[in-house]
Amino acid sequence: MAQPVQKLWYKTPAKVWTAALPVGNGRLGAMIFGGVNEELLQLNEGTLWSGGPVRTNVNPNAYSNLLLARKALFEEEDYSKANEYAKGMQGYYSESYFPLGDLKISQKFKDAQPSAYYRDLNIQDAVATTRFTIDGVTYTRQVISSAPDQVIVVRLTADKPGQLSLKLKTQNPYKYTNVVISNSEIAMKGKAPSHIDPNYVRTANGPITEADTAGCRGMRYQLRLKAVNTGGTVTADTSGVNIANATEVMIYLSAATSFNGFDKCPDSQGKDENKIASDYLNAAIKKSWPVLYKSHVADFHHYFDRVKFNLAVPADNTVAGLPMNERLISYAEGAKDPQLETLYFQYGRYLLVSCSRPEGGGVNSNLQGIWNKEIRPPWSSNYTTNINAQMNYWPAEVTNLSELHLPFIRFIKNAAVTGKTTAAQFYHTGGWAVHHNSDIWALSNPVGDIGNGDPMWANWTMGSPWLSQHLWWHYEFTHDKKFLKETAYPLMKGAAEFCIDFLVEDKNGYLVTAPSLSPENAFIDDKGKKGVVSIATTMDMEIIWDLFTNLIDASKELNEDTAFRNLIIAKRAKLFPLHIGKKGNLQEWYKDWEDVDPHHRHVSHLFGLYPGREISPITTPAFAAASKKTLEMRGDAGTGWSLAWKINFWARLLDGNHAYKMLRDILHLTGEAGTKYANGGGSYVNLFDAHPPFQIDGNFGSLSGMSEMLLQSHLGDISLLPALPDAWSEGSISGLKARGNFEIGMKWKNKKLQTATLKSIAGGTCVLRTVDPVKIAGVKISSKKTQNGYISTFTTQKGKTYTVSALQYLK
Structure with missing residues (x-):
């Protein structure tokens, strides 16, 4: 079976952002709309965030509230009171990912009605193309985001000479200044705010705080644009760049920020963004399109070509040749389209290569990868560490993209630095702690603005042990002993030291976490009251079991630290165990309580099934059966990333047909205004995951789940085709x-x-x-x-x- 050409294509321009097409080089991203009279490229630079390095001593009362919360839990069993004390343990909110701005390409045509309109994204070569014919002239636009040259390049051509007359304009939805560099080059300069409140927060003083004067909060940025024309003329002023009567135009876009590390003030200690952006641009403009394109494609193929996936195509298959919007409608109505499924698999890999690179100064993928148009993006487009940040990297190792895991590992190293302070100041423990939200500054404290957040999500404590799982995975898949010894093991040990100090004994002598949350879910206690804060939620105990087990194995691999290994073995034996509830389900809470929402999108207590390895039909069939019962009770509905998680669950339960059902559910078209496919979780017409709104973790979680259907290796063996539908x-x-x-x-x-x-x-x-x-x-x-x-x-x-x-x- 030959590998089909991997393309998303359409007959019309994008009307909304979730129909535009993404390109990226790990640092520079663009969403391409494909307009005729006005083309829009919405631009991002991966390091452009609000804020600055995290502050310390933000809540001196946190530890005293911890002790009061434990007293309320253990002595009084007053979960409402414990909830109030948990609020007293909160710090500040995370910062927000910030848009670089827009490039608008305005072309005026005598006849504004194009024929033979076509736009696509070729994910094999990472190039987006728009083509249309007006008045007998065919116009073509090609866009790449080149990692070797660290620029975005737009190539515009016409098949008849002198037909390209257009204006190029750059802008940002926030404050900015345009500066003329030469008669063909402009620079857009700006500064991100000192702080942006999350989009779900309402404050009397407004959500945006200007950059401070001390230079420690508020990042500088610069976007450079240069047009190189073949034929015609080019001029520039502060309103943009004008091109008249050209036959070919090359638009070079370069950008940089003053970000100089998570612990450096972005203004006073920042990098020279002007020099970085201009150096990249000046090097790139010396190269022709064929040279730039060849280098870009070779670099992209280095990652993308490692995996080939083909499925047999039905003889009567007719939907594969449809434009993507029509193809998704056919699929939603029951059509068989195995090539869409393999395309979706490879699209996940395309997105990971495009938004997470070890080279080029990029950072780890956020909630939207590197693509965001909002000043206040959904959930700040931050690193949500109670699943979403981790889900972004679930497929990295298994789909042969280990190097792309490294930006996330760098983030974990940074979080361990700030997390050491958080552990000491908030809990009086050793090791390092991370909570529900983080950002480019490696924020690690419980968020909530000192008591305004809901502990249901704000006070979740298990970030460091879950993040540590990725350190062990990277070693397992690479067998890089140097990495294990120098990076993974010390960080894992630090997370374990926090857990050891944080754990306390309950009345039965078990080691438990307190206060404890099951992320974003709530229970009904023995008195019929709603609660979120309790003791020893199943997810907490599974995550700690996972960390301790991985650390034991790591110590054996290195053949060192025997005393600490024995301590961990002893502690693991005393962890509060898994329980099966009265309905045959895996118990989520310390007691066999009912859920406030029986169909909640989080199924956190199945962590031990996936991504953990504590539960399996092969090693623990009773708990696997209880996990299956849990999934049946929760139901198959959910937001995009929740559907993706369920693909992984069913694959680990070795039920390929149910995993496949969840795959079809997440590929269900949504966001098409004016149709019955307007609402719900699933996939937008550009195959972005719909939470809704867009979150990229669903794309990556689905890719992981499809991989788990074909290959599993978490139990010490390599299982071939374990959950084939x-x-x-x-x-x-x-x-x-x-x-x-x-x-x-x-x-x-x-x-x-x-x-x-x-x-x-x-x-x-x-x-x-x-x-x-x-x-x-x-x-x-x-x-x-x-x-x-x-x-x-x-x-x-x-x-x-x-x-x-x-x-x-x-x-």
């Missing part, structure tokens, strides 16, 4: 990664594995789990049949590729 009865995939640093390729037919390839990058023992018995060419294997399939164990050599064949296809 009936709809994917025939297909192939190559380039997926398994723990142990194995690269996997598979072909299957009639839902049965035919052959697989396994490249052992690091060497060592490999344990394969398959439904049917297999043979490995030229290798002696130890094979045994179990209740859950066949286990084949063999020793691999570093760098060697092995061929796995299903015995039934060798007969």
Whole structure:
């Protein structure tokens, strides 16, 4: 099966932001609308945020309120009172991701009605194209965001000479100044505010605080635009750049901020954004389009081409050739479209490559990747660490994009610095602590503006142990011992030290967390009262179990720190255990309470199923059955990212058909005004995840879930096709990664594995789990049949590729 061309295409321009098409190089992003008379590129620079380094000693009363909250919980069982004390433990809100601005390209035509209109996003080459014909002239616009050259380039051409007359204008929805650099170049300069309140906060003094005069809050930024014309003339003034009668125009966009690190004042200690932006621009304009394009495509292919995914296409398939809006409607109405599903898989990888790069000075992906048009974006477009920030990176390792995990790991390192202060000042503990929200400044305190936040989300405490999971994952998939020893292990140990100090004994001698939340959910207590703050919520205990287990394994890998390992083993044995409730579900709370919202979008207490490894049908069938019951009670409905999480849950329960149902649900079209597809969670017409509004974590969570359907490696073995749905009865995939640093390729037919390839990058023992018995060419294997399939164990050599064949296809 040949890999189909991976494109999103349309017959009309985008009318709304969620129909525009994204490009990005990890730092510079653009949303392209494809207008005819006026093209709009909405622009972003990944480091452009409000605010400055986090402040310390923001709530001297936090620890005393912690003690009062524990007294209310343990001695009085007064959850309402505990909730009020939790409010007294809050610090300040996070900062907000800030838009760079807009580029408007205005073209005036005698005949404004185009024919043969076409726009697309080619996700294989990371290029967006708009094409239309007016009065016998075909106009083409191509846009790339180049990582090698750190610029966005727009190429405009006409197929007849002298037909390009246009005006280029840059603007920002906030305050800015345009400056003329030359007769073909302008610079837009501005400064982000000192603080922007979250979009859900209403304050008497207004939500935006101007940049301070001390230079420690308020980041400078600059956008540079230069037009290079073939034919015609170009002039510039403060209103923009004017081009007349050209045949080709190259627009180079460069941008930079004064951001100099999470702990540096962005103004007084900031980088020279003028020099950075101008240096990138001056280097890029020396290169022609073919040179820029070739370099850009080669760089993008370095990441994107690692994974190929194909599914058999039905003989009567007619929907694959439709424009994306029509294609999604057909899919929502039940059409089979396996190529849409593989496109969606690769689109997730495209987005991750486009918004999270280890090079170029970019930072980790936020709630919207790097794409945001709002001064006050939804939820500040921040790093929401009670699932969303982590979900962005669930697919990084398994889909062979380990390097793209590194910006998130850098953020974790920064959060451990501020988190050490938070742990000491708020809890009087060692280690480091992170809460529900963070930002580019690595905010780690409980948010809420000193008592104005709802503890349901503001006071969640388990950020550092959950973030630490990603450190262990990066080691598991890469087997980079240096990274484990110098980076992962010390950070994981610091998170464990916080947990050890934060845990307290309950009346039965179990170690519990208190106060404890199950993110954004609420219970009805024994007295019939609504509550959110309690003791030892299941998610808390699962996250700590996960951290302790990973840390034990890490210590064994390094063969060091035995005393601390033994301490962790002893502490893990005393953790409050999982419980099955009276309805057969996995208990979410300390007691078997009812939920205020039985269909709540968070299913936090299934962390141990995914992304954790405490629960599995193979190792803990009773708890797996209780997890399944929980999902049935919660129902399949949900917001975009919640649907994505459920794909992962059902895949881990080895139910491929239900996982596939959730995939179809998240690919359900939404946001189409004037149609029955106007509302709800799912996917916008540009395949962005709809919370709603847009959150990119649903795209990444779906990609992770699809990968889990095909490959799992969290239980110490490599399980091939563990949750294959009936709809994917025939297909192939190559380039997926398994723990142990194995690269996997598979072909299957009639839902049965035919052959697989396994490249052992690091060497060592490999344990394969398959439904049917297999043979490995030229290798002696130890094979045994179990209740859950066949286990084949063999020793691999570093760098060697092995061929796995299903015995039934060798007969």
